Amino acid sequence: MRIGQPSLFLRMAHCNLSCDFCDTEFADYLEFSLEEIIKILQAKSLKFQMPVVITGGEPLLQIDGDFVEELRKAGFEPHIETNGTVEYDACGHAMPFITMSPKVPCDQIKLKSCHTLKVLWPPISPEITPESFKDYPAVCRYLQPVSGDFAPALKKLYELDGLFGTDYWKLSPQLHKMNELKDLLK
Numbered sequence: 001m002r003i004g005q006p007s008l009f010l011r012m013a014h015c016n017l018s019c020d021f022c023d024t025e026f027a028d029y030l031e032f033s034l035e036e037i038i039k040i041l042q043a044k045s046l047k048f049q050m051p052v053v054i055t056g057g058e059p060l061l062q063i064d065g066d067f068v069e070e071l072r073k074a075g076f077e078p079h080i081e082t083n084g085t086v087e088y089d090a091c092g093h094a095m096p097f098i099t100m101s102p103k104v105p106c107d108q109i110k111l112k113s114c115h116t117l118k119v120l121w122p123p124i125s126p127e128i129t130p131e132s133f134k135d136y137p138a139v140c141r142y143l144q145p146v147s148g149d150f151a152p153a154l155k156k157l158y159e160l161d162g163l164f165g166t167d168y169w170k171l172s173p174q175l176h177k178m179n180e181l182k183d184l185l186k
């Protein structure tokens with residue numbers, strides 16, 4: 001998780017899903033080469049090894065381990081956010097930090113493992129819940145309130161503490177949607 005940590009966002013066009021609640025504008029896009037992307041990131045970077053969050057749409061439709069390695073060589077710390085429906089090809093390089101926010105049931109997930117598993121709450125489908133992803137290999141597990149109302153997620157976390165142990169699942173607020181922070185992030 002990178003909450004509170006200054007990061008650059010690299011948003012890729014296109015997605016292989018069409019969730020009816022999607023609030024991401026990824027249909028309008030400009031095309032850049034990898035070299036151009038690195039130059040833009042370097043111009044905006046505040047420090048060496050600044051995290052670059054590669055998101056979408058679905059970024060794994062367009063990137064692989066070679067792309068990630070070039071970002072590393074350019075001095076960034078790559079972090080991928082994916083819906084998990086596309087396997088990540090590391091191309092023989094070290095794995096990056098991967099967050100998976102599933103939008104399909106666990107048996108349709110192609111990504112073999114992730115660092116952070118983030119499940120939306122209330123659930124977007126009865127098949128996409130903490131319980132249905134309990135055996136998915138992840139280092140950290142978070143519930144993310146879909147709206148600004150944390151109460152349902154906190155209630156669910158209390159229930160999950162009883163099932164899986166304290167702090168096995170944690171809360172992940174969507175900071176960029178909080179009114180107080182929106183102006184700061186412009």
Ligand code: SF4
Binds near residue numbers: 017023058103
């Ligand atoms: S997977 Fe994410 S980006 Fe793709 S349509 Fe669904 S919410 Fe939007």
